[in-house]
Amino acid sequence: MNRMMKASLKSIAGVLLGLTLALIVCHFAGESPWKVLKVLFQSSFGSGYDFGMTLFYAAPLFLTGLAVSIPIRAGLFNVGGEGQLLIGALAAAYAGVVGKNIASPVAAVLFATAFAFVAGGIWGLIPGILKAKRGSHEVITTIMMNFIAAGLSSYVTLYLIKDPESSQAETMLLPEAFHLKPFEKFAGAPMGWLIFVLIALVFVIHYWMWNSVRGYELKAVGENEKAAETYGISKQSAWMFAMFMAGGMAGLVGVVEVLGNAHRFKLGFSADYGFVGIAVALLARGNILGIIPSALLFGILQKGSASLDLETDKVTRDLSYIIQGLIILGVVAEGLFEWRKKAKNA
């Protein structure tokens, strides 16, 4: 627990460092730092709608954050979240086509969720198998899978399940039973009970990681492959399992977007959730529960970026990306202090 506290303190210090640097940048850009902070705060929490939108931006990041954090425990770096979520979302949209006769909303949502999870999982499993059986580096293969996913989703959207009424690149509208209802309080922001389910999911994964045999095996392989193998743990199976779970998590973004928001698959819907998920996991320092505040922070910055354009004269949406970059630098730079401490002690 003490170690966890220390780790989270370091993350918070990193965030503050990054934020301070960013506000100094604002000052030199000729915009009051306080105003920028106020704009960011108000655009995220100012009204029910704003808060709902912040949660809507954060929700996919819970999942893509998990998609990076789970394999990190097994010693793998999953850069394929973007492709996995595309395939998951596509599968959710496809589930609506296949299961258009399902009348019960509960059955429909579960059906589409299973589709999204399994499809994303398989997309993650492929690099997992390549790593386990052939030793291919997962960073290379997951990046390549991203491109294949982009091509495949574009093909399926434009030629297989395209909405014939629309001149845009989007699939057919899902039947009513597949639509998730948002909260009235959010006044139009597409987010409802799902956000609690996702938070619960993060807790479940955390519990599973620390209290199950599978979770233990993953961590053992991640800490020391050779030692784990000596104990009879198969690193191949741990890797494949970790990548399947990671892909499945990213695939569930399809539930947030397709069932919760657009009710169809639209090309280009993702605000780079797969890649921002890497930053989310980095900020959480591999700690699974840490994903919750970390994803929320990035949700705030994404929501706020548009408002910076709107509310200020001197800074634009790009400042939000500068802040994101500086925060990551702030968190990573923390390693520098440790290194200096070690150098001093030696």
Added chain:
Amino acid sequence: MNIFKYRPLVMVSSVFLGMLLTDARAELKVGLVLEKSGKDDKSFNASAYQGLKRAEKELGVMTKTVEAPDNSAYESLQRAFAEKKFDLIVAIGFHQLEAVKKNAERFPDQKFLLVDEDAKKPNVRSVMFEEHEGSYLVGALAAMHAPSGKVGFIGGMDVPLIRRFQMGYEAGVKKVNPKAQLIVNYLGVTGEAWNNPPKAKEQALDQFQRGADVIYVAAGNSGMGVFDAAEAKKKLAIGVDSNQNWIKPGYVLSSMMKRVDDSVFETVKMMKDGKFTPGLVRVGLKSKGVDYALDQHNDKLVTADDRKKLEAIRADIISGKIKVPDYYISMKKK
């Protein structure tokens, strides 16, 4: 001493004067929501931005421009403008359709202008361009400048809108030279396709290598790479959306302009005159909503003879003698 005596009066009157001034300036407020690629794309969004700036200068309206960071942000941005009581919200690009529909229902008294899609709402003016007509014209022009009989087309993302450009272009090429051969490339399947000049340059060099004399590029910012390639190979390119002739003078044969700037300007003017009309407006060659660009940069490239032929084709399209194939219609038939 006297100054202090009159201070309240000075303050009150200056505040009053200030109010008058700001009131006059803020008579009409127009909010512009641009796509991700933003006002510096030298193409579609840039055209909208220029139209708004012209309105600001000539009509004295107050304007504010925002660029969406992602495709989910359109709704919040339009909504923020509506809540700030802007008189007109201009939404650029087909990605904004759903957002405009929702906001038009939520704010029934708010006026919107949507470009490139039809919102079908009573408070929205929708403008759609007949891109295939303009593309037909530049296709004919391309064929006139392709002695080898080979012309190229480079599209950004493979979406129906760009297929519409391609189909019109191909028909125009075939009109002038029925035996002409068309080489087609698309840059990609992600949004990156609109912003990838190096890849566009590679594809253009390849097309020139295979014998193309002219390449028409409809790929947003990626088009810059095609202009570079045309200069390197001393061949010709055709730009899109804005007038892009100035980018590489002598190597840009012409540009297929979508006059988004005119549409934005006209709509703001209508607002100012209190004559805003909602509903779908289709603008094509007839209303000069699309056209090929002719200016000092391509004056020498497009000969008097070319112009005469193009004007004849234009007249035939307007009179209906030439039917330009429309991808949207052919797609719906499938």
